[in-house]
Amino acid sequence: MGRRLLWLTILFVMFAEIAIFLPSAAAFRSQWLQDRVQAARLVVIGVEIAEDMMVSEDVAKQMLETAGIKAVRINRDGISEIVLPAPLEPGDNSLVDLRNPSIGQALVDTCDSLLLRQPKYLRVIDQLPGNEGGFLEVMVLEADLAHELFAFSVRTFWMSLIISVLAGAFIYAVLLYVLVRPMRNLSNAMTRFRQSPEDPTLIAIPSNRRDEIGAAEEDLALLQTEVQQALGQKARLAALGEAVAKINHDMRNILTSAQLVSDRLADSDDPSTRKMGERLVRSIDRGVALSRTTLEYGRSPDPEPIPQTLSLFLALEDAWLDACMGPTCKVKWQNQVERNVDVKVDPDHLYRILVNLLRNASQAMQGAGELIAEVTTTNGAIELQITDTGPGIPQKIQDELFTPFSGSSRKEGSGLGLAIARELARANQGDLVLKLTSKKGTVFGVKLVAV
Numbered sequence: 001m002g003r004r005l006l007w008l009t010i011l012f013v014m015f016a017e018i019a020i021f022l023p024s025a026a027a028f029r030s031q032w033l034q035d036r037v038q039a040a041r042l043v044v045i046g047v048e049i050a051e052d053m054m055v056s057e058d059v060a061k062q063m064l065e066t067a068g069i070k071a072v073r074i075n076r077d078g079i080s081e082i083v084l085p086a087p088l089e090p091g092d093n094s095l096v097d098l099r100n101p102s103i104g105q106a107l108v109d110t111c112d113s114l115l116l117r118q119p120k121y122l123r124v125i126d127q128l129p130g131n132e133g134g135f136l137e138v139m140v141l142e143a144d145l146a147h148e149l150f151a152f153s154v155r156t157f158w159m160s161l162i163i164s165v166l167a168g169a170f171i172y173a174v175l176l177y178v179l180v181r182p183m184r185n186l187s188n189a190m191t192r193f194r195q196s197p198e199d200p201t202l203i204a205i206p207s208n209r210r211d212e213i214g215a216a217e218e219d220l221a222l223l224q225t226e227v228q229q230a231l232g233q234k235a236r237l238a239a240l241g242e243a244v245a246k247i248n249h250d251m252r253n254i255l256t257s258a259q260l261v262s263d264r265l266a267d268s269d270d271p272s273t274r275k276m277g278e279r280l281v282r283s284i285d286r287g288v289a290l291s292r293t294t295l296e297y298g299r300s301p302d303p304e305p306i307p308q309t310l311s312l313f314l315a316l317e318d319a320w321l322d323a324c325m326g327p328t329c330k331v332k333w334q335n336q337v338e339r340n341v342d343v344k345v346d347p348d349h350l351y352r353i354l355v356n357l358l359r360n361a362s363q364a365m366q367g368a369g370e371l372i373a374e375v376t377t378t379n380g381a382i383e384l385q386i387t388d389t390g391p392g393i394p395q396k397i398q399d400e401l402f403t404p405f406s407g408s409s410r411k412e413g414s415g416l417g418l419a420i421a422r423e424l425a426r427a428n429q430g431d432l433v434l435k436l437t438s439k440k441g442t443v444f445g446v447k448l449v450a451v
Helices: 002-049 057-067 103-115 142-195 212-266 271-292 312-323 347-364 417-427
Strands: 071-076 079-084 092-097 120-127 135-141 308-311 330-335 342-345 368-378 381-388 431-438 441-449
Touching: 002 071, 002 103, 002 120, 002 135, 002 142, 103 142, 120 142, 135 142, 142 212, 212 271, 271 312, 308 312, 308 347, 312 330, 312 342, 312 347, 312 381, 342 347, 342 441, 347 368, 347 381, 347 417, 347 441, 417 431, 417 441
Parallel strands: 092 120, 330 368
Antiparallel strands: 071 079, 071 135, 120 135, 308 342, 368 381, 381 441, 431 441
């Protein structure tokens, strides 16, 4: 990249020099003609001063040759006078009027002089000093002008080449330090990190630059840190999944034994025992199903949902009985959902979502407080709102509330519950969102498909 940048810089400078070459050559041509006219004025003055003296043709010719002039003619008040005649070789002549210069015509004439298609004379006309209506006409050979223009072009070429090389080297050195080296360092840092993303020593160290490259360095360092954290979580998940897989067989045996006992309880003649046994059977069935799919987030994906039409009121009551169990739970439960509100969702998924939300709310209120469930309907969709009177969710937790292993404010929490609940809700074409949280309580919204 560095060599390419150097050559591009030299090329661009050369293009700039080429673009200004023709105007520069035209200015050189105009100045050369002005010099010839000025020399002619001096020769005329010299001849007029020596008018009383006999100036020989040899002297006049020598003066003309020294100035590069073939002939000089003066026009005063409409009277034309050849001051210094000189023998002219046959050839065409072209008029150049310096009194009314034209930039476009000057560029065209410069090209003609450079190409010199055929030898010709230039009749150069300029204002005669001290005489408003008079003019001075000088005859010069265009070949002399072409020779000087060619020499000027050669000098300009070598000067442009030297300037291009020096400017290119300078710009290259500046860009190499300002852009190329930092970008190369970024590229090398990404390459090294790609080869060993788990190595914490390979995280890029920003250079504290206050420009786009500095921002890129900071973003790269942040990205590498997040990738390493994700890889660490992935490794922990893999280890956890392996451990769960090892105990999966034993857990299923334990649950099978418990299921046999619960079946006996469900067949009891005592209504209370039978009702408790039926609930125990359902709970154990769910445990067996979860154990079969490894009970672990990220190890095995949850099975595809099988939507069914369910009563949201009954689903809430069923989930509440399992979420608030035991004598320590004294939460005041208010299920304000109408009994005729039905939703289309996977029963097991809805149960897991509701149990997670209700249990979290009960634990946040430390087993005491008020918990309200109510619904709102918008555009054919139902949103279930779970409102508690707990202390609210800390600000530092809110941004990562639904991020696995990050969204828990309890020491014993894994940070997986809400992440799993949201994933299940979205799998059923719904969603789980945090609506509001403050010191007076928290509101979660569960969006579900209405029937």
